[in-house]
Amino acid sequence: MKESYDLVVIGAGAAGMIAAIVAARNSLDVIILEQQEKLGPKLKATGGGRCNLTNTLSNEDFMNSFGKNGKFMYEALRDFNYEDLISFLGNIGVETHIPDGFKVFPVTHNSSTIINALEQELIxxxxxxxxxxxxxxxxxxxxxxxEILTSKGKIKTSKVVVATGGLGYPKLGANGDGYTFAKTSGHKVTSLHPAMIPLLTKDTWVAQCRADTIAKAQLRVDIKKYKNLKKTGDLIFTTKGIRGPVVLDFSREITPLLEKYKEVPILINMLKGMNEEELFSYIKKRTSENIDFNILQTLETLLPQSVIKELCLLVEADCELKFKDLKGEVRQNLVKILVNTPLTINGHLGFERAMITRGGISLKQIDPKTMQSKLVKGLYFCGEVVDLDGPCGGYNLQWSFASGNLAGKLLD
Structure with missing residues (x-):
């Protein structure tokens, strides 16, 4: 390590590595500081190691997926969208494909392919x-x-890119240093919450259904003020709550509410959007065709038997009876709970299991055209450390690459 560099990049994740590459390609003398013994520890875990790099949404739709702060990404995406990322990776030897027409992966479906190629390009x-x-x-x-004070001495520099990531997965090196650097230089950091994380429920019956996955489940918050918070996707029950892609996305909305309310009631439709009237019609048709079917047999094409049994218990319906033999009130309650299954979220697994962080360095103090601080000349922020987080599906990694690319240009 020398005494001075044109640029110091703090953090060797996706954002930091591409920032360093872009700057070095412009003939700058660059060093990356990484606390871990290898590059991209969090990148290695992305998508369960399969590395969903990005997706094929238009820039407009991509930004909308991030909510109200999404427009901040306009310049970064205009300069480096998913097609540019595919091209960049291709030029450093990584072949990608889009098996479902939406999610982009390395053809190896192995994050090590990405890390190794980036490392070689850095060299x-x-x-x-x-x-x-x-x-x-x-x-x-x-x-x-x-200058920068490091664990191995001082480095003189006039430019720093902070690409330290969030607080998720501290065992992979996350420690919040980027937020500290921001605060000490006068920047505001918004409230920080774990996101993309399994959720815990007050309801214990879910433990009996943990082997089952519910496709296209619709989750929504059952609080009047937040009734528009909803997500659809695959749901998995656990011994203590819920997980699955839809929960990872939904948790971005839930964890801030948990801090406010301690408990968050939600409703789940596990019938692909079917309403009460449609469910009654379905049951009537199925039982007319199969007059000897009990409730379990009647509903087993809609839901796993374990789920049917637990919902029947909740409304005191004997699942061995035929639907028509239930008392009227019980029959009505069963249909209601099947269409809108209530759960109470009362916890989560914290930053230890959070894939991303909700919140970060205020975007108001960062120039979206350069990723440079509006308060300190030569200080740049990129990736997860800023106040932008998106859903599952390559959104957050694309943002890391795009913002890192822009920061690495060191535009004033």
Whole structure:
């Protein structure tokens, strides 16, 4: 490690690595500081190791998926959208494909393919990589970057890219340093919440259904003020709650509410949107064709038997009876709970299991055209450390690459 560099990048995730590559391709002397002993520890875990890189949404639809802050990404995506990412990776030897027409993966479906190619390109363009090196502090003078204090000594520099990620998966190196650097340089950091995370429920019956996956389940918050918060996707029951792609997406909305309310009631439609009238019609048709079917047999094409049994218990319906033999009120209650199954979310697994962080460095203090701080010249932020988080499906990784690419250009 030398005494000075044109650029110091803090963090060797997707955003940090591409920022370093872009800067070095422009003939700058660059070093990456990485606390871990290998590059991209969190990138390695992305998509269960299969590495869903991005998706084929238009820039407009992509930004809308991030909510009200999504428009901030306009310049970064215009300069580096999913097609540009595919091209970039192709140029460094990574072949990609789109097996479902939407999600983009390396053809190997192995995140190591991406990490190895990025590492080789870092070497090719002359980026120095300082492993097991922690950035302790960034020193500023009159709102200019002057130097960085590290666990291995001082580095003089006029430009720093902070690509430290969020708080999720601390065992992979997340520690919140980026937020500290931001705060000490006068930036605001919004409330931070774990996101893309399994949720815990007050209801214990879910434990009896843990072997079952419910396709296209519709989840919505049962609080009047937040009735528009809803998601659809595959749901999996666990011994203590719920998980699955729809829960990972939904958790982005739930964890802030849990901090406010402690418990969050939700309703789940596990019948692909079927309403009460449609369910009654379905049952009537099925029982007319199969007059000896009991409730389990009648509904088993809609839901796993374990789920049917638990919902029957909740409304005191004997699942061995025929539907027509239930008392009127019980019959009505069963249909209601099948169409809108109530659950109460009362916890989550914390940042230890969170794939991303909701919240981050305020976008109001970052120039979206450059990713440079509006407060400190030469200080850039990119990736998850800023206040942007998206759903599952390659959104967050695309943002990391796009923002890292823009930051690496070091535009003033």
């Amino acid at each position: 090719n363009v002359g980026v120095e990589i300082a492993y097991l090196t922690k950035a302790d502090d960034i020193i500023f003078e009159e709102n200019l970057v002057k």
